[in-house]
Amino acid sequence: MSALSLTFDTQRLAEKYEELSSDRQFKQGKWLIEELNLVPEERVLDVGCGTGLLAEHVADIVGPSGFVVGVDPLPLRIAIANRKAKSNLVFRVGNAYDLTEFGENSFDAVYLNAVFHWLAEKEEPLQHIRRVLKSGGRLGLTTGSKEHPNRLLQIRREILSKEPYNAFPESRSGYPHWVSVAELVWLLDRNGFSISKVEVLENVIHHANADAAIDFSQASSFGNFLGHLPDELRKSAIAEIKQALEALRTSDGIRLEGRRIVAVAVRK
Template sequence: MSGLSLVFDTPQLAQDYELRSADRQFRHGKRLIAELGVRAGDHVLDVGSGTGLLAEHVAGLVGLTGKVLGIDPLPLRVEIAQQKAKANLSFQVGNAYALDGLPSGSFDVVYLNAVFHWLPEKTEPLRQIHRLLKPGGRIGLTTGAKDHPNRLQAIKREVLSREPYASYPESRDGTPHWVTAVELAGLLGGAGFTVQKIEAQENVHHQPDGRAAIAFSQASSFGNFLGHLPESLRSQAIEDIQRELEAFRTPEGIRLEGKRLFAIAHKPASH
């Protein structure tokens, strides 16, 4: 199981993600890393490392006595990440469903920043991560909250429920699989983790216009946002969504809000 449609990513979207994520996923990711208490000498696995911005930051924290490995199924994004590689930082094409090649008990920290909702089946990756962690090792993740979808996703869902778009149902592989805080606690506990914190955090940001909001989502979803529509209908759908987004214009731009789940857990030391 790969869990996502890889076919829509392009060099342009991958480059775009590098730029557009700096103020979003990267910023939230740094908060996650701070709460995980990553320190010098730690061995860290970044699952779904994208273009590698956060892993590069973590490599600075673990220093030369530590190590960071980033894996991601999108070759175009791994290619960009690899330009950041150095003695304690490496990247490879990989997948949360193919972690069995990595040795048990080899990581102090594993994190998934803005990745968990791209995993349709979450039990097996969590079980594997539990195996990969040393006793006492930590897992951290940020992901969208199912019960507080962001405004753009809600508008998109509404627009796509109408004709002519409704005749082209989205594939489950191309849509995010969000969880609630309760579901997340159950998943982490079920995989053997002790949950330290699960928080639903406000996720508010502004985009200059609807086009920028959609471009951000297209880069973040590797082209899956509307990627299932035929080319001719896609631009029409973008226009429809843009029009509805205008209702949320404020002096700072189009206000987009939702909630993000932020979770920290550890593998009990006695395991």
């Protein structure tokens, strides 16, 4: 199992995430939110809210009589999210592995947008979410698909599996904890959810250049993309990754293909 670190985040990465995710994770998240059919007055929990763009959108949907809470373990991201706080929208440093600050049956809906693949162990968070959801409450999530790995992460893995990078265990294991559709269905069922929808959607991103692709990965992974490497090795890994990315250049920029899984389930 890879050692995901919550200590690599920086102010620059957090600000970059706010900027870059508005065209990516935020757009995918809006699609997920539509699938949750939220209505005014509902109470919603955003687990792994990042810089809070999607939670802000959800607060507008549930309106002044509704309520949205966003939790994320990264204080720098919560500081940016807090700029969006208002009477029906609050943010807290928090973690999917410990939602005990919320009472049983507190929420009509819980969602994790681009978060589930960061959770090394999935059942504990699902049990927490089940506890805080009302009976019949909805869970929505988008996550990377194990069956369709992102090309950039494949390139990263190929390069880091060689010397000298492979002296670091994190280089050998890769970092996101992706699931297959079958694993996700099994996990949801086993943890007390009945599935309303599971879809695998195409996820194609065009980056202006290799630097932009690497910037996006560093910000989205809160530094885990190459954060485990010492400075000099990180620089040489970036140079090798950039060279490999150039081979994917099209007239629209560097094309990276992947798939994401979108799931909606109901608490039994």
